[in-house]
Amino acid sequence: MNRFIVIVLDGFGVGYMNDAKVVRPSDVGANTCKHILEKNPQLKLPNLEKLGLMDALGEEVGSLKLQKKATFGKAELAHLGADTFMGHQEIMGTLPKPPIKESFMAVINKVYEGLENKGYKVQVKEGKEGKFLIVNDALTIADNIEADLGQAYNVTAALDIMPFKDVLAVGKIVREYSRVSRVITFGGENVTLENILNAVEEKGNGFIGINAPKSGVYNKGYQCIHLGYGIDPEVQIPTILGKSGINVTLLGKVADIVSNEYGKSISCVDTEEVLKLTIKEMNSMDKGFICTNVQETDLCGHRENVEEYFKKLSIADKYIGQIIEKLKEDDILLVMADHGNDPTIGHSKHTREMVPLLISGEKVKKVSLGIRNTLSDVGATVADYFGFTCPEHGTSFLDNIV
Structure with a gap:
């Protein structure tokens, strides 16, 4: 053959x-x-x-x-x-x-605890209705607001601060506590945490996430891995x-x-x-x-x-x-x-x-x-x-x- x-x-x-x-x-x-x-x-x-x-x-x-x-x-x-x-x-x-559709708000506490237990620095960021997480001042964990709401969570990272292999490790922890179809771990170079936070958008009903194109993560050194349910x-x-x-x-x-x-x-x-x-x-x-x-x-x-x-x-x-x-x-x-x-x-x-x-x-x-x-x-x-x-x-x- x-x-x-x-x-x-x-x-x-x-x-x-x-x-x-x-x-x-x-x-x-x-x-x-x-x-x-x-x-x-x-x-x-x-x-x-x-x-x-x-x-x-x-x-x-x-x-x-x-x-x-x-x-x-x-x-x-x-x-x-x-x-x-x-x-x-x-x-x-x-x-x-078969995955389950739910906002990141449904699992945010479990993910927070899971990351803290692994030694990560985790902060909760609140919007008008929803919440998301900031990890090690390098990445966010929030709803994917580009697909149908509730289908995926995004781990959006500044790769100059945290290398992609470490971002992926965070993504795998998120995957462990999530039942949505995908946890998408990605990031880019020449991007700061401030750039990412400036691209936050809320979609109502507790859904909050990062507008990925607006954040600039696609512009240079983009890396991405999709982690699927089951x-x-x-x-x-x-x-x-x-x-x-x-x-x-x-x-x-x-x-x-x-x-x-x-x-x-x-x-x-x-x-x-x-x-x-x-x-x-x-x-x-x-x-x-x-x-x-x-x-x-x-x-x-x-x-x-x-x-x-x-x-x-x-x-x-x-x-x-x-x-x-x-x-x-x-x-x-x-x-x-x-x-x-x-x-x-x-x-x-x-x-x-x-x-x-x-x-x-x-x-x-x-x-x-x-x-x-x-x-x-x-x-x-x-x-x-x-x-x-x-x-x-x-x-x-x-x-x-x-």
Whole structure:
């Protein structure tokens, strides 16, 4: 076995899931792929087309045609909602536990005590309705006010005062006492505690947090790790492979949100850059696992910008073609998504959609995988490819394709 490469086109779904009618009614009718192609029927995506994108979609749209020979399927989301973080944990072999939505106020006392018991200097900062914590005069712990309220807590740090590894240690303590889906630990350089405190905003009902862009933490030396509820890295592909000495490289947003203690993780947002990094990694890796997240497709969905989505898909398609050309005899490439983000649906949030599974390799059979009931089937297949027992969740389809 040589290399297994997964490229996640973030937010590129192929049709809303049946349960959306009950759990996310605003997503009924969503079909990111179809609606984008309908808006530009002349759009050419020759490499995704050849991989069987229309076959996964189930119909021809615009200039793109069904293929007589392709290896394709679709996968449903097993996690609740439609979330990039949860989606990637699921891909890596985890079935995340259902989180609880609550403000940081619900756990502030427990977190305060936990940090004090570990020897940290902790201060309570009060707003008009809410409260948050300041730790070692270097970071704040508060609500994430950029996502849906109650979904996450932010640990926002001045990295010139506290190095990121120490910030992460604080984040892990917060995670221990929290039941929300994510504790996001991040920070930047050339930022002071005063800069962070000047970006405090209140959203009512006790929700209070830091406006991250306003604080300046993104401007220089930004580092970030997302800590998820019910996530055990020990049962995920990067740890399973990495502990056994197999090379693991995570590129793009997946580097921020999936634990990869034994491998290489490189954060990157630009589509062309992250796919060039993928090719560079292929050139230097004889055996191993690469997972690349193409984030800008998702960002275009959030902005409800169809024209920009066209452009990012075209760039991705170009480099996917180059990646296919570099596949060795035993290599497998799998192109997929983590959820939908239909820019035409009428709201700017993710959409609960099935995702395509498009597979290429010299020894890969031309078959339909049908509809898989979890993204974790990808992680299980990666484990199987390298000769390991499947991770916590998912069923391998390796025998179906080779």
